Amino acid sequence: xxxxxxxxxxxxxxxxxxxxxxxxxxxxxxxYGQTPRVDWIRSYRDLAGFxxxxxxxxxxxxxxxxxxxxxxxxxxxxxxxxxxLFSRMVLVxxxxxxxxxxxxxxxxxxxxxxxxxxTVSNVDAPEFGRIYGGDMTPEQFEAFEDARAETARIGWEPxxxxxxxxxxxxxxxxxxxxxxxxxADLIAPRGCISAYESAIPNHTVVEIPGAGHRPEIExxxxxxxxxxxxxxx
Amino acid sequence: xxVAYFTERPYRWVPEDDxxxxxxFFGLSNALFDHVRGAEDYNYYLDEYVRAEELGFDGxxxxxxxxxxxCMGNVxxxxxxxxxxxxxxxxxxxxxxxxxxxxxxxxxAEELATIDLISRGRLVAGWVRGAGSEQFFNNANPAYNREMxxxxxxxxxxxxTRPGPWRYEGKHFHYRHVNPWALPYQxxxxxxxxxxxxxxxxxxxxxxxALPYIGLGTSLGPTADLWDIYADVAAENGYxxxxxxxxxxxxxxxxxxxxxxxxLGKGFIYGGGQTVFSRPEHTLPPGYNxxxxxxxxxxxxxxxxxxxxxxxxxQAATDDNAPIDYEAVRARAEGQLRKSQRNYLTLLxxxxxxxxxxxxxxxxxxPGTFVFFGPQGPVPNEDRMRNLELLGKYVMPEIKAYAKxxxxxxxxxxxxxxxxxxxxxxxxxxxxxxxxxxIEG
Numbered sequence: 001x002x003x004x005x006x007x008x009x010x011x012x013x014x015x016x017x018x019x020x021x022x023x024x025x026x027x028x029x030x031x032y033g034q035t036p037r038v039d040w041i042r043s044y045r046d047l048a049g050f051x052x053x054x055x056x057x058x059x060x061x062x063x064x065x066x067x068x069x070x071x072x073x074x075x076x077x078x079x080x081x082x083x084x085l086f087s088r089m090v091l092v093x094x095x096x097x098x099x100x101x102x103x104x105x106x107x108x109x110x111x112x113x114x115x116x117x118x119t120v121s122n123v124d125a126p127e128f129g130r131i132y133g134g135d136m137t138p139e140q141f142e143a144f145e146d147a148r149a150e151t152a153r154i155g156w157e158p159x160x161x162x163x164x165x166x167x168x169x170x171x172x173x174x175x176x177x178x179x180x181x182x183x184a185d186l187i188a189p190r191g192c193i194s195a196y197e198s199a200i201p202n203h204t205v206v207e208i209p210g211a212g213h214r215p216e217i218e219x220x221x222x223x224x225x226x227x228x229x230x231x232x233x
Numbered sequence: 234x235x236v237a238y239f240t241e242r243p244y245r246w247v248p249e250d251d252x253x254x255x256x257x258f259f260g261l262s263n264a265l266f267d268h269v270r271g272a273e274d275y276n277y278y279l280d281e282y283v284r285a286e287e288l289g290f291d292g293x294x295x296x297x298x299x300x301x302x303x304c305m306g307n308v309x310x311x312x313x314x315x316x317x318x319x320x321x322x323x324x325x326x327x328x329x330x331x332x333x334x335x336x337x338x339x340x341x342a343e344e345l346a347t348i349d350l351i352s353r354g355r356l357v358a359g360w361v362r363g364a365g366s367e368q369f370f371n372n373a374n375p376a377y378n379r380e381m382x383x384x385x386x387x388x389x390x391x392x393x394t395r396p397g398p399w400r401y402e403g404k405h406f407h408y409r410h411v412n413p414w415a416l417p418y419q420x421x422x423x424x425x426x427x428x429x430x431x432x433x434x435x436x437x438x439x440x441x442x443a444l445p446y447i448g449l450g451t452s453l454g455p456t457a458d459l460w461d462i463y464a465d466v467a468a469e470n471g472y473x474x475x476x477x478x479x480x481x482x483x484x485x486x487x488x489x490x491x492x493x494x495x496x497l498g499k500g501f502i503y504g505g506g507q508t509v510f511s512r513p514e515h516t517l518p519p520g521y522n523x524x525x526x527x528x529x530x531x532x533x534x535x536x537x538x539x540x541x542x543x544x545x546x547x548q549a550a551t552d553d554n555a556p557i558d559y560e561a562v563r564a565r566a567e568g569q570l571r572k573s574q575r576n577y578l579t580l581l582x583x584x585x586x587x588x589x590x591x592x593x594x595x596x597x598x599x600p601g602t603f604v605f606f607g608p609q610g611p612v613p614n615e616d617r618m619r620n621l622e623l624l625g626k627y628v629m630p631e632i633k634a635y636a637k638x639x640x641x642x643x644x645x646x647x648x649x650x651x652x653x654x655x656x657x658x659x660x661x662x663x664x665x666x667x668x669x670x671x672i673e674g
Contacts (some may be wrong), residue, residue, distance in 0.1 A: 109369060111514045138531040145527045148519030153376035 001025065002051070004093075005155070006116065007032045007147040009131045014220040014227075021133075021233045024090065026189065027051065029071075031150030033143060044070070044096065044161050045162060048077030054203075055085055064088040064231055069213065070095050070151065070160065076196070080168035083175045083178040090227055092180040093158040093188045093213045096194055102189025104160050108152050111138075112144045121184035121212035128217050151181030169199040177203040182211030182218065204230065234600075234636035235643030236629050237292030237326055238285040238621065239482060240607040242278040242312075244302035246270045251561050252504030258303035259366040259511035265302075270607035274305065275312075277614055281607075282316055285323065289630025290624025291643075292357065294482075294604055296428075297331055299370040303510055303609075310344045315353035324645070325352055328428040328447060328482070328604075329359030332389075333381035334371040339408055341385070342392040345423065346415040354418040359426045359447075360386055362435070366511040368518045376520025379434065381405045393422050406552040424644060426480060426602070431455055433462060434523055440466035440474070445602065447480035450507070453577055453597060455670055456481070460598065468660040473652040475663065476641040480602030481594065485580040486611070487587050487623040488616070497620075498581035500610025502566040522610075568588060577673050584627035591628070592635050596668040601643040603632065 001024055008026055015024055029047070031037035041047050051074060055061045065086045067075030073096030078085050095104055107115040113136075119126075120128050137145075153158075177200045181193050197203055206226040208215040216223045256262050260272075282293040293316060296358035297309035301568045306312060313325050325348065335341055362382045368375040384405050391401075397412030408596055417423050427439040428447040439446045440463040460479055467474040484501050501507070509574035510516070522530070573579040577594055580587050595603065605624055610619050654660060 108519050109514060114514070141531040142528055145519065145522075145531070146524070149376050149524075149527075150520075152374060152518065152520040156374040156376070157372055 001026070002065065002067040002074050003029065004069035004071050004119075005095075005147060005151040005160075006119070007143060011219060012220070013127060013133070013226050014216050017021065017220075017224055018227065021228075022231075025063075027054065029089075029150070031153070032147050037150060037153075041154060043162070044073050044079050045081075045165075047154060048074050048081065051172045052061050052082060052085055061085050062087055064090070066090040066092065066227065067094065068216070070155065072096060073155075073160065073162075073165075076165060076169060077162070079167045079172050079175055079177075080165055083172040086175065086229060089175060090180065090230060091177060092198060092216065092223075093182065093185055094179065094192055095188055096162060097166050097192060097195035097199060098158070098161045098163060099189050100189030100198070102190035104189070104192070105187045106159065107187060108148060108156075108159075112141070112148070114188060115148070116144070118186045119208060119213040120218050121186070122218055123216045127220065128214070129219065140153040166195065166199040169196075170201075172200060174202045175200070176224065176230070179203055180208065180223065180226055181205070182208050182213060182215040184210055185213045187213040198231045206230075234473050234476075234593075234633055234641050235291045235324070235480075235602045235645060236633060237294045237602065237604045238282070238325070238607060238624070239294035239296070239326075239328070239604050240278060240281065240519070240616045241296065241298075241304040241308050241609060242274065243609050244271065244274060244305050245611045247302045247504070248325075249504050250559055250562075252509065253559055254557060256505075257509045257512040257515070259301045259370075260405060260517055261302060263300075265584055268436075268543055271305070274450055278305075279312065279315060279319065281617065284618065284621055285625065286320045287533065288621060289629065290323060290625060292326045292602075292604075293320070294326040294328050296328050296361075298310050298364060299334070301366065301510070303315055310348060311464045312340075312489060313348045313356070314344075314351060317348045317355065320352075320355075322355075324355050324357050326426060326604075327359045328426060328449075329361040331361050331363030331367055332385035333365040333378045334363040334373040335385075336371070336373060336381070338385035338388045339392060339411060339413065342389045343388075343413045343415050346393065346413065346417045349417040349419055349423050350415060352418070354423075356417070356419070356423045357426055358423045359428055364511065364516070365518050366515040368521060369515055375518040377405060378521055383415060383438070390422060393417055395439065426644070428480075428482070431459055432526070433459065434526070436460075436463050437466050439463065440478075441470055443470070443472060443478070445478050445480055445644045445649050447482055447602065447604065448598075448600075449482050450484055450578055450606065452525070452672065453594065453669060456598060457666060457669070460663050464660055464663040467650075468654055470650075471654055472650045473654050473660055474649075475647060475648045475652055476599050476601035476639075477644040477647040479598065479600040480604065481598055481600040482604035482606050483578070483591075483594070484606045485620075485624070486608050487580075487582065487584055487620050487628060489583065489619070489623070491582045491586055494581040494583060494586075497608065497612055497616050498579070499567065499570065500570075500608050501579055502570045503560070503610030505566055506570075508569070532602040577670060584623050587628050588631045591632050593668060593670055595632070595641065596637060596639065597665055598640065599641055599664060601636075601641050601646070603636075613639075 072091035072094030298304040462476040486498035
């Protein structure tokens with residue numbers, strides 16, 4: 001699992017349920033949490049190369065991947081460079097391609113709280129409250145700032161997409177890809193999914209009604225149903 | 234002491250309610266710009282600088298901001314180039330060129346050398362990282378701001394001093410053919426001043442290079458503390474810092490009476506003034522601050538930097554359609570202005586009032602350069618000119634005489650970094666807190 005640009009918030013209910021049948025590996029992106037920044041990584045493609053080496057060296061190549069938002073961008077870059085890295089690919093609210101219409105929300109131009117709130121359509125969703133509710137501690141504030149700083153560093157321009165990725169993705173052959181989108185996603189417009197639909201031949205789209213950019217915490221049942229159905233568990 | 238005049242060159246025709254509604258100057262639509270009025274303003278401000286020279290100021294200072302009617306110095310080097318030709322004596326002080334957002338240090342080296350040549354050696358180059366909002370306007374990656382600043386600075390020094398042609402392959406900048414034919418008039422390079430708003434990293438960087446640091450209207454206590462840091466770093470680098478290493482800039486409005494100055498000085502809080510230069514999300518873009526600075530900010534929810542604190546950064550976006558009590562906003566700003574005057578952050582008054590306050594400030598901070606920051610807001614030309622006259626004819630001579638008594642040298646009288654410390658010697662004090670006035674929290 002490749003977390004999104006805000007970082008991995010800790011074990012979520014869908015993690016628990018999926019982990020009953022799968023081993024979940026959640027690398028913490030360099031520059032996030034306690035993982036030091038890697039200075040030479042200056043783009044999502046650099047980061048994808050870094051992760052690809054990790055997969056090969058750890059013997060994890062050939063596993064399925066679930067990527068969220070910027071994590072989906074990384075997964076797509078990895079698959080584009082080497083389709084054999086993954087058996088199946090789930091891209092949730094994927095960034096990485098220039099949207100066919102609309103714009104990726106400039107979440108770096110808003111405050112942290114606005115950014116976090118914009119990731120869901122329903123801030124009263126129970127899991128959202130459990131993860132992000134209450135007062136923000138100094139540690140959370142710092143973690144969010146670190147995450148956003150690292151996102152700015154490697155994704156500032158062009159903002160969270162790479163125009164050559166669509167061309168590279170044409171080489172992924174029949175790698176199965178599930179594209180998941182909440183219909184009320186404010187971060188990644190529908191045009192992001194359309195761009196992936198054009199680029200990846202063997203794709204399926206699942207839209208989760210009413211959910212925003214984080215369908216996995218707004219509607220974990222629907223999200224998990226889509227994922228387990230796709231992964232065959 | 235070197236005394237200079239500075240103005241932000243505000244666009245004076247923005248309806249105040251629009252600024253209040255936008256909660257900032259940055260981000261206000263340029264649909265409000267009137268080209269005829271804009272042309273008048275640009276020409277007037279040039280005239281004002283010429284008048285400053287006639288009145289005996291030692292320098293005129295310019296700055297640069299983008300996409301913001303608060304300051305119309307969008308391409309400061311163009312204005313500086315004109316001043317290079319139409320003035321004869323004053324230093325042209327740039328506070329400063331925002332290197333990371335211009336993103337073209339070779340072009341910058343050429344532009345500044347041209348200004349230095351046309352002025353026959355009157356350029357004072359100054360460098361800044363650029364305000365947070367500049368990162369958005371220029372699409373400059375905030376996470377590389379400091380790296381780009383430092384690399385661009387070093388590159389420009391090389392471009393000015395190392396005979397070309399040569400090739401440059403840096404981290405952020407790459408040039409195949411470095412061989413600028415416009416080289417500075419002043420050798421080896423023009424003098425430099427580094428303006429700042431209390432970033433310890435910038436102060437340390439400037440001190441290590443013996444570059445004078447100008448505090449931009451910063452609070453007296455923290456400024457004194459920071460100048461101690463500067464002096465410590467200077468000592469580590471083998472020199473005793475002195476007044477030549479320090480400058481200070483303060484918003485000032487002088488009128489014939491205190492009452493008139495108080496009235497016209499409200500221009501400094503027009504629309505909210507400096508504190509609404511840009512909204513928090515634009516003031517501190519992600520990555521713009523160092524990790525250490527963010528850690529400090531995270532633990533001080535009420536503490537602030539450029540008017541931004543952790544609480545403000547944690548605010549959600551406000552409802553644009555929520556009703557606004559404009560009069561309440563103005564009343565709050567007026568309260569802030571009164572407090573700002575009590576805390577020596579804004580000076581409004583008759584010449585006598587101003588002279589006393591400036592004397593107090595320079596007795597504490599002991600700067601070698603003092604910059605008067607002229608009116609903001611929709612102040613008419615005649616009142617702006619009267620402010621300048623009173624500053625030049627009455628305030629400046631008194632301040633200079635007092636600075637002489639205190640032995641405060643400018644960087645043009647004593648070369649920064651030349652006062653070497655013997656190995657093992659302890660540095661002497663650079664500030665005098667005995668005269669520190671009471672400051673409200």
